[in-house]
Amino acid sequence: MSTETATMPEVERQTMPVDIACVGFGPATGGFLHTLQQGLMNEDGTPAVESKVMPGMPPQVICYERADDLGFGVSGVVTEGRAIRESMPDLDLGEIPTAAEVTSEKVAYLLDPIGASRRSGLLKVTDTLIKPFAKNHAFTIPWIPPFLRKEPGMVFSIGQFCQWVGQRVTADGTVQVWPGTPVSEALIDDEKVKGVRLLDQGVDRDGKPAAGFMPGMDIEAALTVVGDGPFGAVGRQLDEHFGMPEGHHSRDWAVGMKFVIDLPESCNLKPGAVLHTMGYPEPEIFGFFYVFPDRVASCGIFVPSWFESPTRTAYRYLQHWLMHPWIWQHVEGGSLRSWGAKSIAESGRKGEPHLVGDGYARIGEGSGGTNVLRNSGVDEAWATGSQLGEAVLELLKDGKPFTKENLEATYVRRRRESWLEKESVKAENARNGFQKGFVRGIIGTAMAGMTGGRLHLGGEIMRPSEHVPTLEDYYKGRVSAEEITEIRKACEAKGAGLHDALMDKVGWPEIPLDGKLLVSQQDALLLGGKVQAPPGYADHVTFHDTTICESCEERICIEACSGQAITMNPEGGTPLFEREKCVHCGACLWNCSHTDPSNPERGNVNFQASTGGFHSAEN
Amino acid sequence: MPTTYQIVVCGGIVPDPLQSLEPVMGPTGPALKNEMMLPSVLDPWAWHALFEAADLAKRHPGSKVWLVSMSPKAKLQQVMMGLAQKVPFELVVVDGPASGFADAVETAAALAGAIEGIPDLDRSKLLLFGGWQSASRGTGAVLQMIGEILGIDEQFQGVDKLTVDDSGGLEILERIEAGAWQKSRCAGAPAVLGWATGELPEPPNNPQIGMQNMRGIMPALQQAKPAALSGEGLSYDSVESPKQRRETRVETEMDADAIADEIAAWLKG
Amino acid sequence: MDTKVLWIGFTDGSGMLEKPALEALTAACTIADGLGGELVAAVVGGSAETALGQIGGASPASVTTVTGETWSAPRYKTDAAACEQVAKTTEAGIVVSAAGSRFSRIAAGLAQRLGGAVDTQVTAAKVEGGTLKVDRWFYRQRMIGTIQRSTRPWVLSVAPGSFAPCAEGAVEATPLEVATESRTTPLGVEAGTSGAQTIRPDADVLLVAGAGWTKKQADGEVHVDVAADLILDFAESARASLGSSKSMVDLASEGQAVLPFLTHLHQIGQTGASPRHPKGLATCCHGEEPHAVGWRFINERRAINTNAACGWAQGKADVLYVADAFEVMRKVNERLK
Incomplete structure (x- = not known):
């Protein structure tokens, strides 16, 4: 068997056959494994279908997750949870720490109480008109359009949800989930995916064998389920190898950065309260605030790729957002418990890759499942996984192989016939207007939302690098x-x-660090279990063409790095990277003002599979 | 014929030591705030002990390693996902509290009972391993007590090195004061070894070991017997995090000479 | 018997009781006085003559000795047998000793043999309304608890530095014969690190070296050899004890050639030691609470770091110098010579 990008072809690798190998454990793989597991065994404890690699046993289903535990490094979420409830009609939110029914929703437009944000003339006029109606420098929108409402719905920490699902799906032993085990690539042979290769261990920072070298094992599988998120190494490898469907691309991104806060006694927000903001600290930056039980909130901002600032560090913007009077009234006196960041694929259906091929299927955020009109991705991810779970059970029971044709007739068919697809089509062009500015984007989104996607404002979708001015x-x-x-x-x-x-220069005040709620970015790295990087793995952030870095003026990778892991090289040239500080948010991957000469759809930064990152599942 | 060992490693789970911890007083005594949400790991010292056990077993073919843990089984199941790819072992589970506030005496009794229940355990070959301390209760007490209950009165604590000589004797280095080791030779098993950090690096993840371990782990979790600790004889007046914050003088403008003068004067003062 | 307090002291190679043993004796006196009970003492070791001249300040009601070659070196079975027999003979309700390596090895086993309970590394003891309450830390010095027990006998090991040493004075003792044998042979003490001794529990100052020493410096280069000289120079000239952060030790265990004289024995913090010294100087460390627990028992704390926003600036150190530790430590060493 040959591999397309064999990391060390000369090394002899062990192989292990399984029936189904999954890459990445998030809501999508959770939905897949949950659905699959329901049908693998008969009620009498005998296998409903038989393993091909271990005859007499149920199919051997293994999931490899790169983070050091399940649910590390994700986020709080509000979701309608339709697919989740469909899969688990008896779902008791009380079993999931942090989960609560949505009890109230507010959307507010935040005015700039400081006068430092960069607002267009039109927006300044809008601000003046709104000001008399604002309270605490915010205008609460009196009516939330149905396409944005999440009520009835639920809030929870995706981390806690993933941990809870992980325990359930692994409890009877039919499914195994292994965190701390990154997959470096898919094994592609004759245009078929034949399994996955695990990442080499015991290597130095350049990936060369060092003490305790253990070549990544080849896991041979009849079906590889790729649910490794918006920028997973395997998903991107498949995108490059098989190409994207005509007209599809992954150009829209955002980094979500959030705090988990122990709210002060004075805060009167009830569990299940949901606040969304727009307009501040920059018009392009959106905010969220979800209240969990026990006086805990998950709150933060989204910084999109169409925010045309070359210095788009989210951390300081997050602190300014938190200190906006409309938010600050709820958190003042509280304490910071955890912090985190993550990239979000914002292309939605436009970013949908080939969903299936011989031996593989794509699910979740990396499969273009996110609904960019409803700002909803977790439930959709669960739905895609669940649909694949049903399809795989059908194929297993019929004794059919996991060919492209069979997967299309089962998984893709289910997906196309579902609500997910219909709503995804409505959402497809909703955000195009943002390519030409905040106001146009808001109007375009509203038009698409109110007309079921029939009307929207156009805007050619540019690559992230094309958004960057000097x-x-x-x-x-x-x-x-x-x-x-x-x-x-x-x-x-x-x-x-x-x-x-x-x-500082344009008037943003210094953040009054108090060591409790407002801490330095480096101290934030030490919160909630600290960012960690197990030894023995190669640096996962590298640069395709180092000559490009040498002449780069913007250096967005340094500015945008959520963990300050990418820093300026005092000798000039390629920036330095410290794996121990990397939070695996993936922002560097798309926050590059240049393109890789060999592939204009990607920037000059490469982000390979690796372990480590946040050690917290309460985000 | 080479010596073989039956190595039982005792280890509970603890919150990832890098997490921020806060005590709360509940109806049944002290607990950790958000305990269920904190990521857990096998206690760091027991973790080292397990690697040492696996290494010893590998060097003495025919030996076997058990991991005996009293922990809430749902949490333990999760910890196993991170652990079971490391080294081969058979899991024995007591479904009970892993809290640092549970008493050592009762914990030891529950674990000793579980060890006594291991079928066909050859006590003459038994090496009882564990951590010399823990990141939870931190008394360094449980292992000694289990040893006493099982009648093993050759015990060692703070072990950093174990060497087996040709005649099966155990040469052991135990940490003592001032960064030194007490060196002893024990004629052979049975013995109790409470490990400090040992000398072995963390083994890499091996998927085949994971698959093999997991076949026994899930049944062990399903068969776990509950152990309810009474807490009798022990009561807590208070448990709190030290709150005192220091007024830190931050010197950003002093030059190196001035700083050196000040530090030298402070050290001599 | 519940109010009878037994203090046990182990003598060192020269027959003396070390400071922590005399501190534990003060703790035992405090408990006995508070309970209105009787203090009895026992000395275990190769010999006890010198030690008997050290404990008179406590005025024990009786003193027992268990001595001989068997007890000249620490060993679980023989030490546990001696303490068990003394405790059973004296019928003590409370057993107190120093939380050094020798008693720590047997404290819990002793409690098990006596059918009692144990608490180790106790940092305070008081009697309120006739009830003994002790303080001990949980979760690696992250939180402190005050507890009481109805179980007796109650074995307590007292953390060094928690009480003042008891006044000296001579006492008479009654020897106790203890019959025991062991399959273990003590073979002596091995130095923990090669080269000069760098862990000194009695040092006035603890120097903690953080991972910053091994990072690239302002000139873009790593200067581990310079760092090593500066740190060892300081340890020697200030007679300091040396500690290191976990990340520093981890770098070493990854096989990187960094400060080879630092081992896991030096590690301070969550999974390392929490030593007691009057002063502590942290260099190139960055960390918050889980790491800072290693400093819990350092009285005066100063730090040198290049980052003013370092976690140490947030109320953990008395002084934070924002400066290049290489430059400052070179100058400090010059001044100490």
């Missing part, structure tokens, strides 16, 4: 080119990014 252009009229040169020089001397200095 610093001089972005700050035109606020910071002169000479001042930017000075700031750049001063920051280079300190080895620091430009973001803080530029934000």
